Amino acid sequence: MRSATTSIAIDRDRLLHRLGELAQIGRIQGTSGCSRLALTDADRAGRDLVRTWMEDLGLTVRIDGIGNVIATTHHGGGDGPGSGPAPVMAGSHIDTVATGGRYDGNLGVIAGLEVIETVLAAGVELHRPLAVGFFTDEEGSRFPPDMLGSLVYAGGLSLENALAIVGIDGAVVGEELDRIGYLGPAPLPGPAPHAFVELHIEQGPVLESEGIRIGVVEGVQGISWTELRITGQSNHAGTTPMPLRRDAGLAAARIACFVRDLAVELGGSQVGTVGAITLAPNLVNVVAAEATMTVDLRNTDDVALSEAERRLELCVSGVERSEGVTVAMRRLAQYEPVSFDPEVVAIVEKVAGQMELPSRRMPSGAGHDAQMMARICPTGMIFVPSAGGISHNPAEHTEPDDLEAGANVLLATMLELAEARW
Ligand code: HGY
Ligand code: MN
Ligand code: MN
Numbered sequence: 001m002r003s004a005t006t007s008i009a010i011d012r013d014r015l016l017h018r019l020g021e022l023a024q025i026g027r028i029q030g031t032s033g034c035s036r037l038a039l040t041d042a043d044r045a046g047r048d049l050v051r052t053w054m055e056d057l058g059l060t061v062r063i064d065g066i067g068n069v070i071a072t073t074h075h076g077g078g079d080g081p082g083s084g085p086a087p088v089m090a091g092s093h094i095d096t097v098a099t100g101g102r103y104d105g106n107l108g109v110i111a112g113l114e115v116i117e118t119v120l121a122a123g124v125e126l127h128r129p130l131a132v133g134f135f136t137d138e139e140g141s142r143f144p145p146d147m148l149g150s151l152v153y154a155g156g157l158s159l160e161n162a163l164a165i166v167g168i169d170g171a172v173v174g175e176e177l178d179r180i181g182y183l184g185p186a187p188l189p190g191p192a193p194h195a196f197v198e199l200h201i202e203q204g205p206v207l208e209s210e211g212i213r214i215g216v217v218e219g220v221q222g223i224s225w226t227e228l229r230i231t232g233q234s235n236h237a238g239t240t241p242m243p244l245r246r247d248a249g250l251a252a253a254r255i256a257c258f259v260r261d262l263a264v265e266l267g268g269s270q271v272g273t274v275g276a277i278t279l280a281p282n283l284v285n286v287v288a289a290e291a292t293m294t295v296d297l298r299n300t301d302d303v304a305l306s307e308a309e310r311r312l313e314l315c316v317s318g319v320e321r322s323e324g325v326t327v328a329m330r331r332l333a334q335y336e337p338v339s340f341d342p343e344v345v346a347i348v349e350k351v352a353g354q355m356e357l358p359s360r361r362m363p364s365g366a367g368h369d370a371q372m373m374a375r376i377c378p379t380g381m382i383f384v385p386s387a388g389g390i391s392h393n394p395a396e397h398t399e400p401d402d403l404e405a406g407a408n409v410l411l412a413t414m415l416e417l418a419e420a421r422w
Pocket of ligand 3: 392
């Protein structure tokens with residue numbers, strides 16, 4: 001499909017082939033999805049493959065202290081990162097959740113690579129270099145918080161504190177980065193690009209349900225992650241009278257039900273999720289001594305999100321009293337809502353219109369590296385529809401026509417930001 005705004009278009013087959021090849025790494029048998037938790041061997045293999053593609057294109061590859069990998073062209077008179085005009089950058093992540101699909105994050109990286117290969121092959125002259133990168137641990141499932149690599153890149157967390165983070169399996173970020181060979185030399189925070197554009201699947205039902213091809217993303221909602229460690233008393237399931245129990249399992253269940261009811265009560269864009277609960281000793285005939293659980297609260301409105309956090313704390317205090325347990329709360333992530341740059345948003349919308357792709361403006365319910373890059377440069381995002389609104393699920397799917405359309409919108413947006421000379 002030729003994009004109306006440029007005389008060049010991405011290579012659909014090459015885009016689909018690379019997405020398919022990357023998806024074989026950590027492949028979840030019997031599905032089209034993959035599992036590449038951050039800093040695992042599967043993540044290393046995915047990184048190695050994408051870095052090879054970057055090097056094969058003759059790009060200058062920069063690996064920094066938190067393992068972010070960014071490849072840059074030599075347009076605009078510079079000879080690699082840090083010299084000449086700042087680049088226009090695409091990017092996302094290639095780590096996945098344990099039940100990941102093949103497009104979450106991967107699309108933004110592979111499409112960015114495709115844009116660069118298309119531009120190099122066409123010999124387009126640009127005032128600025130182009131860059132494409134993948135950030136470490138965007139998902140945050142193994143090592144919270146999410147968007148860890150882009151947060152450090154943007155100066156939101158010190159490298160020292162990031163490297164010391166202990167994951168849900170007891171592993172340490174710095175040790176794992178070193179083990180997989182991605183403890184890079186490039187300094188942090190990273191250099192601010194001229195602009196950053198992330199192509200991503202919507203991961204929700206809106207575009208598909210409205211028959212819209214392109215989401216023009218105006219911002220990302222606020223995110224609050226909390227870990228709760230509940231301590232009760234293990235006891236015999238048969239002999240312990242109900243009023244005498246200090247049941248950590250019941251306490252966790254009450255809090256989980258409260259999270260759902262709170263989201264429904266607050267309404268609007270409020271969502272609440274208890275995605276992880278583990279009990280100890282986790283045995284059929286033992287009242288649970290301990291429960292560890294996570295609460296994910298999100299809202300486009302920061303005041304409402306703070307209210308939801310306050311109400312959760314009140315609920316926890318009440319459960320401590322009624323169940324005779326103690327609860328230790330630890331904040332794992334806390335990000336305010338982010339608005340993207342109006343000019344970049346307008347370019348995405350204009351380009352979609354010129355390509356006659358139906359589009360609509362919308363917020364992002366999911367967190368993305370773009371919300372960190374928005375702290376240091378003009379940033380925007382492009383969404384393409386998710387079939388059935390499914391994501392964080394191996395069945396995640398986006399139609400090839402939509403993948404191609406999204407990549408062409410990314411191409412035209414980046415060319416405009418890089419001041420292509422036709
Ligand atoms: O949690 C998120 O929204 C993203 O998938 N890391
Ligand atoms: Mn993602
Ligand atoms: Mn994700």
